[in-house]
Structures are given as structure tokens and as C-alpha cells.
Amino acid sequence: MSEIQASSYDTVQCQTLRIPDTSKPRVVIIGGGFAGVHIARGLAKSPVQVVMIDRYNYHTFQPLLYQVATSGLEPDSIAAPLRKMLESQSNFHFRMATVTQIDTEEQRIIASIGSLRYDYLVLANGSKTNFYGNESIRQKSFPLKQLPQALDLRHHILSSLEQAILSSSIEEQDRLMSFVVVGGGPTGVEVAGALGELKLHVLPKDYPELDLRRMRIHLVEGTDSLLNGMSAASGEEAVKYLERFSVQVWLNTLVSDYNDDVVYLNNGTTIDAHTLIWGAGVMGNLIEGLNPASIFRNNRVKIDAYGKVEGYDNIFAAGDIAALVTEEYPQGHPMVAPVAIQQGQLLAKNLKKIVENKQELGAFVYKDKGSMATVGRNRAVVDLTDKIHFKGVFAWFVWLFVHLMAIVGFRSKLVVLTNWIWNYLTYDRAARLIIRPFVDVKNERRAEE
Amino acid sequence: MSEIQASSYDTVQCQTLRIPDTSKPRVVIIGGGFAGVHIARGLAKSPVQVVMIDRYNYHTFQPLLYQVATSGLEPDSIAAPLRKMLESQSNFHFRMATVTQIDTEEQRIIASIGSLRYDYLVLANGSKTNFYGNESIRQKSFPLKQLPQALDLRHHILSSLEQAILSSSIEEQDRLMSFVVVGGGPTGVEVAGALGELKLHVLPKDYPELDLRRMRIHLVEGTDSLLNGMSAASGEEAVKYLERFSVQVWLNTLVSDYNDDVVYLNNGTTIDAHTLIWGAGVMGNLIEGLNPASIFRNNRVKIDAYGKVEGYDNIFAAGDIAALVTEEYPQGHPMVAPVAIQQGQLLAKNLKKIVENKQELGAFVYKDKGSMATVGRNRAVVDLTDKIHFKGVFAWFVWLFVHLMAIVGFRSKLVVLTNWIWNYLTYDRAARLIIRPFVDVKNERRAEE
Numbered sequence: 054m055s056e057i058q059a060s061s062y063d064t065v066q067c068q069t070l071r072i073p074d075t076s077k078p079r080v081v082i083i084g085g086g087f088a089g090v091h092i093a094r095g096l097a098k099s100p101v102q103v104v105m106i107d108r109y110n111y112h113t114f115q116p117l118l119y120q121v122a123t124s125g126l127e128p129d130s131i132a133a134p135l136r137k138m139l140e141s142q143s144n145f146h147f148r149m150a151t152v153t154q155i156d157t158e159e160q161r162i163i164a165s166i167g168s169l170r171y172d173y174l175v176l177a178n179g180s181k182t183n184f185y186g187n188e189s190i191r192q193k194s195f196p197l198k199q200l201p202q203a204l205d206l207r208h209h210i211l212s213s214l215e216q217a218i219l220s221s222s223i224e225e226q227d228r229l230m231s232f233v234v235v236g237g238g239p240t241g242v243e244v245a246g247a248l249g250e251l252k253l254h255v256l257p258k259d260y261p262e263l264d265l266r267r268m269r270i271h272l273v274e275g276t277d278s279l280l281n282g283m284s285a286a287s288g289e290e291a292v293k294y295l296e297r298f299s300v301q302v303w304l305n306t307l308v309s310d311y312n313d314d315v316v317y318l319n320n321g322t323t324i325d326a327h328t329l330i331w332g333a334g335v336m337g338n339l340i341e342g343l344n345p346a347s348i349f350r351n352n353r354v355k356i357d358a359y360g361k362v363e364g365y366d367n368i369f370a371a372g373d374i375a376a377l378v379t380e381e382y383p384q385g386h387p388m389v390a391p392v393a394i395q396q397g398q399l400l401a402k403n404l405k406k407i408v409e410n411k412q413e414l415g416a417f418v419y420k421d422k423g424s425m426a427t428v429g430r431n432r433a434v435v436d437l438t439d440k441i442h443f444k445g446v447f448a449w450f451v452w453l454f455v456h457l458m459a460i461v462g463f464r465s466k467l468v469v470l471t472n473w474i475w476n477y478l479t480y481d482r483a484a485r486l487i488i489r490p491f492v493d494v495k496n497e498r499r500a501e502e
Numbered sequence: 503m504s505e506i507q508a509s510s511y512d513t514v515q516c517q518t519l520r521i522p523d524t525s526k527p528r529v530v531i532i533g534g535g536f537a538g539v540h541i542a543r544g545l546a547k548s549p550v551q552v553v554m555i556d557r558y559n560y561h562t563f564q565p566l567l568y569q570v571a572t573s574g575l576e577p578d579s580i581a582a583p584l585r586k587m588l589e590s591q592s593n594f595h596f597r598m599a600t601v602t603q604i605d606t607e608e609q610r611i612i613a614s615i616g617s618l619r620y621d622y623l624v625l626a627n628g629s630k631t632n633f634y635g636n637e638s639i640r641q642k643s644f645p646l647k648q649l650p651q652a653l654d655l656r657h658h659i660l661s662s663l664e665q666a667i668l669s670s671s672i673e674e675q676d677r678l679m680s681f682v683v684v685g686g687g688p689t690g691v692e693v694a695g696a697l698g699e700l701k702l703h704v705l706p707k708d709y710p711e712l713d714l715r716r717m718r719i720h721l722v723e724g725t726d727s728l729l730n731g732m733s734a735a736s737g738e739e740a741v742k743y744l745e746r747f748s749v750q751v752w753l754n755t756l757v758s759d760y761n762d763d764v765v766y767l768n769n770g771t772t773i774d775a776h777t778l779i780w781g782a783g784v785m786g787n788l789i790e791g792l793n794p795a796s797i798f799r800n801n802r803v804k805i806d807a808y809g810k811v812e813g814y815d816n817i818f819a820a821g822d823i824a825a826l827v828t829e830e831y832p833q834g835h836p837m838v839a840p841v842a843i844q845q846g847q848l849l850a851k852n853l854k855k856i857v858e859n860k861q862e863l864g865a866f867v868y869k870d871k872g873s874m875a876t877v878g879r880n881r882a883v884v885d886l887t888d889k890i891h892f893k894g895v896f897a898w899f900v901w902l903f904v905h906l907m908a909i910v911g912f913r914s915k916l917v918v919l920t921n922w923i924w925n926y927l928t929y930d931r932a933a934r935l936i937i938r939p940f941v942d943v944k945n946e947r948r949a950e951e
Binding site: 070071073108109110111127128129130132134136137140143146148149166167200201204211215218219220221258259260261262462463464465467468471472475479481483484485486487488489490491 | 519520522557558559560576577578581583585586589592595597598615616649650653660664667668669670707708709710711911912913914916917920921924928930932933934935936937938939940
């Protein structure tokens with residue numbers, strides 16, 4: 054049996070990436086995020102071979118990364134193995150690799166583990182943190198886009214407190230207990246809120262020898278409001294909520310540099326802080342090889358309403374990497390999960406029609422189901438439409454319910470629910486583990502961007 | 503408040519490790535394992551200051567490490583933050599550090615973060631993996647004593663399969679799918695059984711392109727039976743159970759070397775294997791500075807029946823590091839959790855009496871409550887006494903129940919139970935995550951021993 058298996062593989066020189074050779078057209082999907090998974094699923098019954106390539110062997114539920122970073126959840130709650138998610142789909146093949154280049158002439162992608170020919174290529178490889186060219190910030194701050202980064206941040210937060218308790222210098226203690234969060238979007242607001250909860254409820258019990266009232270949390274936002282993209286009322290409410298956790302909110306302020314544990318703001322202020330959490334922006338995770346004319350601003354690729362990348366007939370894109378410019382969205386659609394899911398679902402349908410030579414592809418229209426953010430226990434803001442928005446305990450329950458339902462898999466839902474109920478009742482955070490204390494994550498960075 | 507706090511610290515030069523200075527005698531406990539935690543708890547109401555030092559900020563429930571290594575559980579299920587475990591105890595202080603030396607003349611310990619004077623010193627720092635001097639095995643095999651090691655092994659097992667699916671060489675695939683477990687104690691038996699379950703139930707669904715029947719699991723044991731320390735019947739049953747998972751059991755066999763993915767056995771056989779799991783022995787985690795006359799074989803320290811280290815009046819030991827030689831146990835007691843717990847509980851009582859100048863210390867008598875091991879679903883062996891032993895489904899339930907009850911904390915119990923029920927019903931293992939795919943754990947080892 055094994056020999057038959059082996060010989061059925063296409064092992065020509067330019068194709069060291071072994072995939073069974075079939076007569077069906079091959080759809081290569083780069084990325085197993087919200088867009089990629091929905092495209093693959095949508096192609097389950099299509100006469101195509103689906104190959105997904107991702108750097109990680111799991112799908113990450115990014116909206117809850119901040120809870121991993123603040124010791125509330127463990128990785129298995131928000132990460133689902135991609136092979137498991139799609140194992141019932143017989144035309145699906147997964148390969149763990151980083152794609153480094155697209156060769157549009159030869160119709161192949163080049164990855165760390167070899168190259169692979171495609172009939173149709175789908176870019177669903179999302180976005181990465183934008184450090185706006187500041188190398189020092191890139192090296193010393195903590196972004197929060199990937200699971201290893203969340204674990205690095207958890208490690209660093211807890212290690213900083215262990216260091217603080219050893220210090221006899223008040224100044225050094227203050228620096229170690231100072232946290233600057235950059236970016237007033239949902240990630241920044243939620244991580245600042247979670248730090249506020251740690252400060253109020255969890256850490257004082259762990260560190261009776263430290264005066265946790267001296268712990269400082271700053272949230273720095275460049276525009277004049279938090280949660281841009283949500284209603285003004287929600288943004289204002291978020292400021293109020295955060296201030297109750299004694300988070301200091303800096304609006305209309307930019308971080309210009311970060312060196313030797315000093316954060317430089319563009320208003321001339323400096324903040325001593327051992328921890329800088331960077332949630333100030335993302336950009337498309339662009340892969341080399343596309344025609345520059347197909348690239349939109351912010352490293353995204355231009356797509357038409359059907360998901361096709363401008364200038365190519367067999368390259369498509371969906372999710373954060375894709376920019377569909379419409380009258381309503383002149384900058385492309387927001388880089389959020391619902392857009393990725395809806396674009397992925399539509400693109401799967403369109404690809405099926407293309408392969409089957411059917412006409413009338415579907416055009417993308419974003420159904421905005423509203424947005425929400427939470428700021429610690431019992432506090433959230435929800436915008437359902439332009440006019441309907443609410444806040445407080447009920448909004449918080451809505452936030453919990455919507456996120457719980459969106460988590461992949463019944464087991465993960467149960468584990469997350471158990472942890473949430475526990476955390477709520479006991480004011481505890483169970484996963485405050487410094488798994489690898491011998492590693493200095495700030496200077497010996499583990500995760501790639 | 504902060505100034506008062508700071509000035510109350512004893513900051514003499516030789517004591518950079520800041521601990522509040524009190525008039526009470528200071529008990530320094532090295533290690534937060536089963537022994538250390540029970541000693542600290544037992545001293546809750548004693549007129550002493552308790553300082554615990556551990557390299558990790560968590561207590562590890564070692565009996566379930568193998569389930570983390572085989573993707574069944576996440577770390578938070580079996581690791582409990584030490585500060586949390588002892589937070590209600592006002593005389594307790596924790597410092598995360600590695601102790602490098604004991605200075606018995608000056609009565610202080612020297613750690614990575616400074617030194618600290620003690621009135622009473624308790625060695626509860628357990629054991630570490632014994633590689634019997636083989637440097638190549640030390641560098642390339644996977645021990646299973648600490649949580650980071652379990653995560654390294656999980657990463658390596660899953661990465662090996664991702665590599666195998668990329669290979670077009672049958673030989674290379676076989677090498678990548680070959681696992682050699684060394685040591686027929688509970689750890690070796692349980693990890694081999696768990697690998698057998700992965701092979702039978704989990705991996706074929708994940709890797710339909712691989713012929714998992716070619717995955718090979720070997721268990722190598724130096725003596726003529728498995729589970730030494732348990733009854734002969736249980737050892738024989740374990741062999742039968744493992745063989746049903748097509749685990750090849752090698753008795754009376756030693757591993758003599760490991761190089762370039764080749765395992766050399768002392769009977770002249772070689773096994774190609776990308777993964778060597780080393781559970782062949784442990785030795786005391788000895789710290790420099792004790793009088794050589796106080797050292798027993800296998801790097802343990804000699805203690806008397808009251809827990810005192812031979813040759814010292816104010817140094818004590820409990821758990822794996824301590825060897826109490828009796829007629830029944832001429833090699834010292836077995837290095838297992840129940841001994842550590844019982845010795846810890848007794849030592850706390852004795853220390854309290856010593857501090858209060860009471861007479862009649864308690865002498866240690868080990869109450870052996872039996873032992874057990876599991877080999878995959880529905881299969882376990884339990885020895886209650888020399889004469890009462892049972893096996894099969896009921897034994898398996900007993901194993902599950904005893905381990906579930908022993909896990910620290912109600913939340914962890916719930917999460918473990920949820921995962922166990924899920925794993926049982928679905929034949930799934932949820933945590934098969936290669937969190938940091940860019941790290942080659944085999945050649946870039948993360949965990950310290």
C-alpha cells in the first residue's frame with residue numbers, strides 16, 4: 054500500500070511539496086484564518102482539490118487573544134487544529150509552511166518546504182502588525198496578533214511582577230508595574246480593561262508585598278476617540294469604563310519611540326514602562342510576486358466585487374489582505390472577522406461557479422451586523438445599527454454570548470464557559486503560569502510577526 | 503505606604519533577595535512540588551516566616567504530564583500558580599529563582615537573584631532526569647519531568663508528522679513516525695499507551711495521506727518486567743495492554759546511545775527514530791554546598807526519621823531529594839508523590855515542634871496506599887496491597903477518579919473532567935497545537951532540566 058501511495062505523488066523537481074496528483078483543478082488557499090477556513094468549507098462538495106497552507110497548524114480565534122495574554126484562558130480554548138476542523142472533507146489537504154513568493158507566470162507558490170502549482174490561488178493570509186517603520190518598537194514591544202505573541206505577553210506581564218517584588222528601588226518597581234497599551238481599537242481597549250481587572254482583583258492577592266495601587270496602565274490613541282468604527286457614544290463610554298479601572302487614556306496622542314523602557318509620546322511626555330503593548334495598526338500580510346498595480350494602500354491587494362484580484366484571472370483574495378473599494382468603503386472594508394467570513398463564504402460559491410463554468414458570480418455586499426467591545430466584568434458596549442446601541446451588564450452578556458457561540462467546537466465552548474464562570478465568581482485568572490521562566494521574551498523574541 | 507514598606511526590608515549586602523525582616527525564625531523551602539507545598543501549608547499557623555523558592559511560579563501535577571505531551575490536556579489543568587495555592591497564608595513568601603548553592607556556615611542560600619539567610623532550611627527540590635552521563639542522549643532525547651518539557655514533546659510529536667507528510671521517502675517517513683520510549687516505569691508505560699491511542703484513534707483522521715499503521719512505538723526497559731515497584735501481575739498485564747496498541751516492548755534491554763536519529767540498543771539492534779523519549783531514571787536535584795558525608799547514592803541527601811539531613815541541625819529534606827534508609831527501604835523510599843506528601847506533612851509538624859521547643863518529634867513511617875498505572879482507554883492496573891490487585895475498566899475508573907481528585911483546584915478538576923469525557927466520547931485530543939512552529943525544539947532546546 055505504501056508504495057502505491059508514494060508513486061501517486063507528483064514529484065517533479067519544481068514541486069517538492071507533495072500533494073496527491075488528481076485530475077481536478079487545484080485551489081491553493083494561503084492562510085487558515087476566518088476567510089481561509091470558510092472558503093475551504095464552502096468548496097467541500099466542489100470538483101476541486103483544496104490545498105491550504107498556513108504557518109500554524111491551528112486556526113486562531115483572534116478576538117479572545119487578549120484573554121490568553123492576561124491569563125484568563127489557555128491556547129486550546131481559542132485555537133482549533135486546522136486538520137481537525139476540516140478532517141471530514143475528503144478533497145482537503147493541509148500543509149504547514151510559510152509561503153514566501155507567488156510565481157504568477159508559472160502558476161505556482163513557493164514555500165519554505167517547496168513549491169506547488171495552482172490552478173486557482175486564494176490569498177487569505179490576513180494582516181500583520183504595523184510598526185510604521187519603527188525598528189525599536191518592533192523589537193521591544195508586544196504585538197497581539199498571534200497565539201505565541203499572546204503567550205509571550207502573558208509571560209512578560211507575570212515576570213515583570215516577579216521582578217518588581219525583588220527590587221528595592223521604588224523607581225524600578227514603578228517601571229516594572231507600568232503598562233502602556235497603544236491603539237484605542239477593540240484590542241487595545243480590551244487588553245487595557247483586562248489589565249485593569251488584574252490590577253484590581255487578581256494581583257493584590259498574589260503580591261501582598263507590592264502596593265498594586267502603584268501599578269499604572271496607559272492607553273494611547275492617535276485620534277480623538279476610542280473604538281473608531283463604533284458609535285461616538287460607545288467610544289465615550291469605553292473611556293469612562295477604563296477610567297474606573299484607573300486606566301489613563303491619552304487621546305490625540307501618538308507614541309513616537311520606545312527605548313530603554315521609556316515610551317516617548319509626541320506631546321513631549323515620557324512614560325517609564327517595562328511593557329509596551331502594540332495594537333496601533335495592522336497591514337496586509339503581502340507576499341512577493343504580485344504586480345504592483347494590484348496592490349492597494351496598507352499592503353492590501355485590490356479585489357473586485359467577486360473576490361478576484363485585479364489584473365489576474367485565477368488569483369483571488371478575501372479577508373484582511375483584500376481591499377474591495379466601494380462608495381461606502383473608499384479605504385476597503387474594515388479588517389475584521391465578519392468581513393473575512395462573509396467574503397470567504399461568497400468566494401467559495403464564486404469559485405465553484407467558475408470551475409463549473411457557470412455564469413453570474415455573486416457580488417459582495419457587506420452585511421454589518423454591528424460591533425462590540427468589552428472593558429472588564431459587567432461592562433461592554435454594543436452597536437447593533439447606527440442608531441441602536443447599548444452598554445453595561447446586558448451588553449456584556451451579549452458580548453459573552455456572541456463570542457462563546459463563535460468559538461470553534463463544543464469542547465472549547467464548554468472549557469471557555471467553565472473558565473468564564475469561574476473567573477467571574479472568584480475574581481481569579483487560572484492560567485497565570487510563567488511556563489518557561491528561563492526565557493527573557495522581551496529580548497529573545499520567539500514569535501514571528 | 504510604599505516608603506514604609508520599602509524601609510522594612512532587610513537590604514544588607516549579602517541579602518539582595520528582599521524578604522520582609524521579622525523577628526520570627528525564617529524557614530526557607532527550596533521547591534514547590536508535593537513536598538514543598540505540604541511543608542509550607544503545614545506551617546501556616548506556626549510562629550515562623552516561610553519563604554519558598556522555586557524556578558517555576560507554579561506547582562506541577564507531574565503524574566499527568568504525559569497527557570500534556572500527547573495533546574490531551576493544556577498546562578493550566580495540571581499546573582497551579584504557587585502564589586495562588588498559598589495566598590491565604592500570611593506568613594508565606596514566594597520568590598521565583600534558581601538556588602545555586604547552600605552556604606551552611608553562613609546559614610544562607612545563594613540564588614540567581616541574590617542570597618538569603620535562613621534559620622531552618624528545607625530541601626524539597628525533588629529530582630531531575632538521569633541521563634547516566636550520555637551527553638548525546640541528554641541533548642537529543644525528550645525527558646518528561648517538567649511542564650516545558652511536556653510542551654516540547656507535544657510540539658515535536660506533531661511536527662514530526664507534519665514533516666512526514668512532506669517526505670517522498672518511505673524510509674524518512676518511517677523514521678519520522680518512529681517513537682522510542684525508554685524506561686518501563688509509570689511514565690514510560692503511560693506515554694507509550696497514549697502514543698498508541700494517538701496512532702489508533704486520532705492521527706489517522708488528521709493524516710489520511712499517511713499510512714499510520716507504519717507508525718512504530720517501542721518501549722525499552724532494562725529489567726525483566728514493566729512497572730517495577732508494582733506487582734508482577736500488573737507488570738505482565740501492562741505488557742499485554744501495550745501490545746494491543748502494537749507497542750513493541752523490549753525487556754532486559756538498555757539504550758546505549760542515540761545519534762543521527764538512530765537508537766542503539768545493548769543487544770546490537772538499532773532503531774531508526776526521530777523521537778526518543780527518556781524516562782529511564784531520575785536522580786536527586788542536588789545543590790552544591792552540603793558535606794559529602796550527607797550525600798546518599800543517586801544524588802539524594804541522607805535524612806533521619808524526623809526529616810533532618812545527616813550532619814546538620816537546621817537543614818531538613820523531604821520528597822525525591824531525601825533518602826531515608828530503613829530496613830524495608832535500604833535504597834531510601836521510592837521517589838513518588840505519596841512519599842513526598844507524607845514526608846512534607848510530617849516535616850511541617852516536626853519543624854513546628856522544633857521552633858516551639860517541644861519534644862518528641864514524629865518519626866516517618868510510609869503508609870503505602872498502593873499504586874496504579876493506565877495504558878489507554880478502559881485499561882489500567884491497580885495494586886491496593888501486596889495481595890489485592892485488579893485491572894481493566896474498573897481499574898481505569900479508579901485511576902481516573904484518584905487522579906482527578908488529586909488535581910489542585912475545583913476549576914482544574916472541571917476542565918480536566920470536561921476534556922476527559924470529551925476525549926473518551928470522541929476519540930479526540932484537542933490540544934494538538936504546534937504553538938511555535940518556527941522553533942526546532944529538538945535542536946534548540948528550551949526547557950532546562
